[in-house]
Amino acid sequence: MNRFLASGLGLSALLSLIAAAALADPVSVELTGHKFTPGELTVPANQKFQIKVTNHDDTPAEFESHDLKVEKIVVPGGTVTVTAGPLKPGTYQFFDDYHPDNAKGAVTAKE
Amino acid sequence: MLATLIIVFREVLEAGLIVGIVLAATEGVAGRGRWIAGGIAAGIAGAAILAGFAGALANAFSGNGQELFNAAILLVAVVMLTIHVTWMASHAGQMAQEMKALGRSVAAGDRSLSAMAMVVALAVLREGSEVVLFLYGIATSSGAGGLSMLTGGALGVAGGALVSWLLYRGLTAIPMRHLFKITNGMISLLAAGMAGQAAAILAGAGFLPSLGDEIWDTSGVLRDDSMVGRALHALIGYSDRPPGIQIIAFLGTLAALIVLHRLVVHRPRQARAHAQAATHAR
Numbered sequence: 001m002n003r004f005l006a007s008g009l010g011l012s013a014l015l016s017l018i019a020a021a022a023l024a025d026p027v028s029v030e031l032t033g034h035k036f037t038p039g040e041l042t043v044p045a046n047q048k049f050q051i052k053v054t055n056h057d058d059t060p061a062e063f064e065s066h067d068l069k070v071e072k073i074v075v076p077g078g079t080v081t082v083t084a085g086p087l088k089p090g091t092y093q094f095f096d097d098y099h100p101d102n103a104k105g106a107v108t109a110k111e
Numbered sequence: 112m113l114a115t116l117i118i119v120f121r122e123v124l125e126a127g128l129i130v131g132i133v134l135a136a137t138e139g140v141a142g143r144g145r146w147i148a149g150g151i152a153a154g155i156a157g158a159a160i161l162a163g164f165a166g167a168l169a170n171a172f173s174g175n176g177q178e179l180f181n182a183a184i185l186l187v188a189v190v191m192l193t194i195h196v197t198w199m200a201s202h203a204g205q206m207a208q209e210m211k212a213l214g215r216s217v218a219a220g221d222r223s224l225s226a227m228a229m230v231v232a233l234a235v236l237r238e239g240s241e242v243v244l245f246l247y248g249i250a251t252s253s254g255a256g257g258l259s260m261l262t263g264g265a266l267g268v269a270g271g272a273l274v275s276w277l278l279y280r281g282l283t284a285i286p287m288r289h290l291f292k293i294t295n296g297m298i299s300l301l302a303a304g305m306a307g308q309a310a311a312i313l314a315g316a317g318f319l320p321s322l323g324d325e326i327w328d329t330s331g332v333l334r335d336d337s338m339v340g341r342a343l344h345a346l347i348g349y350s351d352r353p354p355g356i357q358i359i360a361f362l363g364t365l366a367a368l369i370v371l372h373r374l375v376v377h378r379p380r381q382a383r384a385h386a387q388a389a390t391h392a393r
Contacts, residue, residue, distance in 0.1 A: 048317075059248030060165065062241060066336040069315060069352065072177055073244060075166035081174050083317055086324050098245045101114060 123271025131278030154235025304348025323355030
């Protein structure tokens with residue numbers, strides 16, 4: 001069981017390395033006062049990309065997007081990276097699920 | 112207050128629908144109240160602990176801790192639901208008979224009950240940790256309206272519990288001889304949906320190939336973030352823009368459950384009689 005688990009983890013680490021190697025640098029977005037800066041991100045269409053989210057508030061946030069199919073908790077002072085795409089050209093909304101009225105932003109995929 | 116109520120309700124709804132199905136699927140099994148209440152309590156306790164380690168979990172596995180954890184929770188739930196479906200396949204007829212004879216209670220099914228308690232605990236754990244973090248944020252952020260927002264949170268939990276209860280009561284209005292067929296079908300779809308979600312999470316984090324990124328786009332008809340979309344997401348793993356791997360995992364799990372069910376039901380008559388005798392002897 002342990003060997004199985006270890007080889008599974010080894011394999012997954014390898015796969016994530018391969019996945020990470022193929023990706024460009026992540027685009028960054030910061031949460032301050034329950035607002036995203038910048039509120040508009042631009043990413044290349046038709047390829048995977050990553051968004052790095054840093055939470056400068058003193059309460060937890062949940063970076064979420066139904067359009068991008070991502071959902072990830074960001075603790076106070078924490079940073080997470082989410083992977084999404086490839087996207088068709090267009091605009092995709094994201095938000096902080098804990099402050100959905102104020103903390104909103106969008107990703108635009110351009111060719 | 113209303114905003115808080117809606118946020119908490121959405122999170123609780125997903126776990127609530129699962130609890131409702133589990134309650135209906137275990138209708139009439141002696142001791143199930145204790146098991147399921149225990150599952151809910153364990154889920155809440157686990158959610159509180161998990162919330163405390165949210166930062167550490169996010170950083171684990173080179174930043175993929177949350178994704179791997181969520182996928183693992185879903186896959187364990189799929190295994191537990193499979194145990195229940197196979198157990199029911201070999202006992203459903205007997206249970207319906209005994210219920211007719213003895214009223215609505217049968218003394219059987221410890222194995223199935225512990226599996227179902229686990230499913231409830233995992234569902235509450237997954238959604239609950241998000242609710243705990245959200246309420247923690249409200250409680251720690253000073254400022255007016257904190258109490259009113261916590262009231263909203265409590266009402267959101269109550270609303271989610273109400274949906275769970277209504278689903279349970281609605282299902283148990285179905286005549287007993289059909290009930291377990293229907294709950295077994297719902298549980299099979301639930302398990303297939305969870306397997307699909309787990310595959311989509313793993314593909315999103317780059318651990319599995321996506322095998323096609325957007326097989327269909329029904330976001331114009333039924334969005335994931337609408338209430339109906341959320342309910343269908345919880346019940347059958349609905350997604351308005353699913354990757355191929357999600358569909359394959361859904362269909363593969365459903366097919367495996369159907370085959371497994373057939374195998375158990377058509378097991379040689381003698382073996383089944385033997386198993387029944389053993390159950391009666393206990």
